[in-house]
Amino acid sequence: MELRAMLAGRSSKRQLFLLPGGLERHLKIKTCTVALDVVEEICAEMALTRPEAFREYVIFVVTNRGQHVCPLSRCAYILDVASEMEPVDGGYMLWFRRVLWDQPLKFENExxxxxxxxxxxxxxxxxLFSSVPAGQPSEQQLQQVSKLALLQHRAKGHSHLPSVQEMQDYIPAQLYRSLAGSVWLRLLGQHRQQTQALSPHQARAQFLGLISALPMFGSSFFFVQSCSNATVPAPCILAVNQNGLNFLSTETHELMVKFSLKEIQSTRTQRPTASSSYPYVEIALGDVAAQRTMQLQLEQGLELCRVVAVHVENLLSAREKRLTLPPSEITLL
Known part of the structure; x- marks a missing residue:
């Protein structure tokens, strides 16, 4: 395919990459351009220049109107991916997303x-970032949620207090239902003076700073239909992050069961059986001597495997770095 394209004088093309929120970047892609090159180019726009930062971002290919999401390997050739996708799904998209969150957040670059x-x-x-109490939220939680709501409103450039209808869009539904709309408006009014002078950029930065302290911030979330492990009540939500596999309650989002990254030996996808419409993911846990297998049934099986792989690779890379002696400490025998 590459040879045919080169003979026809087409050795590069403009390729659209979608960033969260519908932000678009058209980049010039050559026959030698791999996913890592794209990551580095977009990171440079965000004032990120260190290889540690590049490792945290991934290019996803999205097909079937967003139903199928697959992270690309860092060495995947973008033109090859595009050539394979165009005949199969002309509406395919390439997404740029952050998967690892080890590096601290920066707030200067817009x-x-x-x-x-x-x-x-x-x-x-x-x-999803924190548990939702079954009863009345604490005063601290109410204050935080109302401030975050006002920061979202300010991020849109609005300086007036939001209406009850607008306010509903800024507060997680489970929490919004715990109080009357008039009470929420009063709570939001308490933070108006602090947020009014902020620019939309500053409001977004402050919002990020506040939610980065929440327990499940930096996770990739998956809805699990069923699980073969008796200790994991399903259906549930799986949050994958640097601490491992975290199974959350679908109702309260409380942590029910957790498996660390060190316990994960391997993952693989399995095709759906005749009685099931969803594929399975098989995860081997434990160590080489004593392994146990857990089967998860979910729609985004391949995406889960790749996201887990990115986290495990990062863990192994960090461990390798710690075990490698700096040159000054290496003694020639």
Whole structure:
């Protein structure tokens, strides 16, 4: 395919990459351009120049109207991916997303802040970053949620207090239902003076700073239909992050069961059986001597395997770095 393209004088093309929130970047792709090159180019726009930062971002190919999401290997050739996808699904998309969150957040660069704000906002509004109490939220939680709501309003450039209808869009539904709309408006009013002078960029930066302290911030979330492990009540939500596999309650989002990254030996996808419409993911846990297998049934099986792989690779890379002696400490025998 590459030879035919080169003979026809087409050795490069403009390729669209989508960042969270519908932000678009058209990049010039050559026959030798791999996913890592694209990551580095977009990172440079966000004022990120260190290889440690590049490792945290991934290019995803999205097909079937967003139903199928697959992270690309860092060495995947973008033109090859495009050539394979175009005949199969002309509406395919290439997404740029952050998967690892080891590096501290930065708040100076506008594209960086906007991209990260847009990526985490939908998960925050689903209430996934922290547990939602069954009863009345604490005063501290109410204050934090109302301030975050006002920061979202300010991020849109609005300086007036939001209406009850607008306010509903800024507060996780489970929490919003715990109080009357008039009470929420009063709580928001308490933070108006602190947020009014902020620019939309500053409001997004402050929002990110506040939610980065929440327990499940920096996770990739998956809805699990069923699980073969008796200790994991399903259906449930799986949050994958640097601490491992965290199984959360679908109702309260409380942590029920956790497996560390060190316990994961391997992952693989399995095709759906005749009685099931969803594929399975098989995860081997434990150590080489005593392994146990856990089967998860979910839609985004391949995406889960790749995201887990990125986290495990990062863990092994960090461990390797710690075990490698610096040149000054190496003694020639």
């Amino acid at each position: 594209l960086y802040v906007t991209m990260h704000y847009n990526q985490v906002l939908p998960d925050y509004l689903k209430g």
